[in-house]
Amino acid sequence: MKHTKTAFSILFLLILGGFLFIWLENELAFREELDGRPLPSGLHPIVEEKSDLLVAQAAEIGIDILITDGYRSPEEQDRLHNQGRSAPGTVVTYAEAGESYHNYGLAIDYALRLDDGSVVWDITRDDNDNGESDWFEVAAIGKKLGFDWGGDWQRFKDYPHLEMTFGLSIRELQQGWRPEDKMK
Template sequence: MKNVKTAFSIVFLLVTGVFLFIWIENELAFREDLENRPLPSGLHPIVEEKRDLLVTRAAEIGIDILITDGYRSPEEQEGLHNQGRNMPGAIVTYAAAGESYHNYGLAIDYALRLDDDSVVWDIERDDNGNGKSDWFEVAAIGKQLGFDWGGDWQRFKDYPHLEMTFGLSIRDLQKGWRPEDKIE
């Protein structure tokens, strides 16, 4: 009886070891595939669709907006990050290359466009005359469409910024995870 228990234990350990080895090998291959995924080169299709809806819905309530930024390459992001640090100008971002949802095609920025085609970043402006800030009305539309708004952030406010994270952190994106191209 003791030999049967010992034999069973040895077989169990061998089978477990084989399964563990296969699992680890597959996990390492999966992680390598993730890490080698290329960065996106444009806006995510869902973000692009929601961006267009944002512009349309804002126009329906008399607010003309301009999307001032969307996808940013790592080089563009690094240039913005350097501004106000080792390049002239004011600091406009705290995110270095690879640290912004813009770098993964998951964020947009907007501004208000006036009748003369000039652009303003005035969060108190009420050009549609309904007694509400146009800026905040656009942010509310964005949130209805599934965007997170930078004006809701606790650490610092980024009023022009809207992003869709799809539940992925910047660290997840840096590791190669990407959201699906359509909502199921």
């Protein structure tokens, strides 16, 4: 009886080990496939569509906005990261190349556009004269469209920033995951 239990235990462990081996082999093959994926070269189609809706819906309530930034190449991200550090200017981002949702086409930045065509980043401005900050009205529209707003962040308030992560972390994006993978 004791030998039978031992034999069954060994058989169970061998079968379990076989399943784990097959799973690991498939997982490694999938990871290699992900690692080989190129970085996006523009805004994700859903982010682009929602960006256009943001501009249109803001205009409907008398707020003219400009999307000042969308997809960023790794080189552009590093240039912005260096600003205020090894290059002149003020610090505008803490994210290096590959660490920003902009690098994956999943983020945009906006600003208010004035009647003369100039652009401002004034979060208190109320050009539609409704008693509310135009900036915060635009952020509210963005959130209704499915964006997460950088102004809601606890550590670093990034008021111009809107992003759609599709439930993916930066680490997952760096590993090659894309929103389409999460939607399957």
